[in-house]
Amino acid sequence: MTADPLLKVTNLTKVYTGRPSLVGRMLGRAPVNVRAVSDVSLSVNRGEILGLIGESGCGKSTLGRAILRLHEPTAGKVEFGGTDITALPAPDMKAMRRRMQIIFQDPYASLNPRRTVAEIVGLPLQLHGLAKTRSEMREKVALMLEKVGLKAGQLDRYPHQFSGGQRQRIGIARALISNPEFIVCDEPVSALDVSIQAQIIQLLQDLKREFALTYLFISHDISVIGYLSDRVAVMYLGEIVEMGPVESILARPRHPYTQSLMSAVPEVEASDKSQRVQLSGDLPSPLSPPSGCKFHTRCPLAIDICRQRQPETERVGTGHTAACHRLKENLSLLEGARA
Numbered sequence: 001m002t003a004d005p006l007l008k009v010t011n012l013t014k015v016y017t018g019r020p021s022l023v024g025r026m027l028g029r030a031p032v033n034v035r036a037v038s039d040v041s042l043s044v045n046r047g048e049i050l051g052l053i054g055e056s057g058c059g060k061s062t063l064g065r066a067i068l069r070l071h072e073p074t075a076g077k078v079e080f081g082g083t084d085i086t087a088l089p090a091p092d093m094k095a096m097r098r099r100m101q102i103i104f105q106d107p108y109a110s111l112n113p114r115r116t117v118a119e120i121v122g123l124p125l126q127l128h129g130l131a132k133t134r135s136e137m138r139e140k141v142a143l144m145l146e147k148v149g150l151k152a153g154q155l156d157r158y159p160h161q162f163s164g165g166q167r168q169r170i171g172i173a174r175a176l177i178s179n180p181e182f183i184v185c186d187e188p189v190s191a192l193d194v195s196i197q198a199q200i201i202q203l204l205q206d207l208k209r210e211f212a213l214t215y216l217f218i219s220h221d222i223s224v225i226g227y228l229s230d231r232v233a234v235m236y237l238g239e240i241v242e243m244g245p246v247e248s249i250l251a252r253p254r255h256p257y258t259q260s261l262m263s264a265v266p267e268v269e270a271s272d273k274s275q276r277v278q279l280s281g282d283l284p285s286p287l288s289p290p291s292g293c294k295f296h297t298r299c300p301l302a303i304d305i306c307r308q309r310q311p312e313t314e315r316v317g318t319g320h321t322a323a324c325h326r327l328k329e330n331l332s333l334l335e336g337a338r339a
């Protein structure tokens with residue numbers, strides 16, 4: 001792996017505008033803006049896995065889709081291989097999509113039940129003109145099915161004839177068939193049985209090596225993220241609150257939210273229990289996010305300034321950043337707990 005950014009995201013923001021209900025419109029209510037992703041900056045080096053972790057509804061999937069322009073960003077820039085893709089016209093973006101793919105969370109919902117595996121996996125070949133004849137397409141799909149652990153003889157079957165794990169393998173084959181460089185893996189194992197999850201994670205690792213891929217791996221599961229990632233970005237209510245090398249994030253999480261995610265992992269040593277941060281309450285609604293630091297409504301370290309001012313992102317170690325007003329005090333607490 002080289003420190004060569006394949007993907008660079010700068011101040012990316014995605015705002016959805018919701019129309020008020022019929023009654024709301026009759027009462028003259030204005031459309032509601034939801035800031036699902038707010039000013040996110042990050043980069044992913046070629047050959048790297050950047051793990052993106054956060055609770056359901058925090059904006060992880062929206063960020064993944066905005067990066068690929070499946071949902072158009074409201075503001076900010078996405079550069080891929082040195083090209084600003086946010087400025088690309090539609091035909092150029094279509095060509096770029098061959099190089100940037102996505103694996104979806106739900107292998108049941110993401111495959112068209114009326115299409116055969118050959119048609120589903122072969123579609124990107126058609127879209128990008130990568131197979132001249134039907135037989136060439138079938139040959140390429142058959143080869144790819146074998147790469148993901150399915151059989152070439154299953155080409156003409158339909159999605160319902162496969163198990164959940166096999167369907168996710170079909171989704172992976174569809175993402176890989178156009179020979180991309182970068183894949184957004186959007187919770188690719190969360191809908192699967194635990195026994196199948198490890199197989200799919202292993203497959204994604206093997207394919208990454210074989211095809212020299214780069215992943216943005218989205219998950220709400222810190223164990224999966226910790227196992228797979230080279231670097232980790234922690235997201236809370238649309239913002240990146242901490243980011244750094246996986247070893248540093250796991251051994252020395254500096255943001256109280258990251259600490260609370262770590263506390264939920266049973267394998268954390270008993271000696272570290274005194275530093276555990278218990279997460280209370282639910283994720284606030286992005287419709288009316290808290291003022292200042294968005295985590296203040298759940299943070300055990302919150303003080304007045306947290307409610308008033310958004311914290312700046314600060315460097316806390318090599319390649320490790322966090323956004324919190326109480327980084328120094330929190331470090332003393334961490335060290336005290338370890339002493």
Ligand code: SF4
Binds near residue numbers: 255293296302323
């Ligand atoms: Fe907690 Fe304040 Fe830090 Fe936010 S800024 S994480 S509320 S201590």
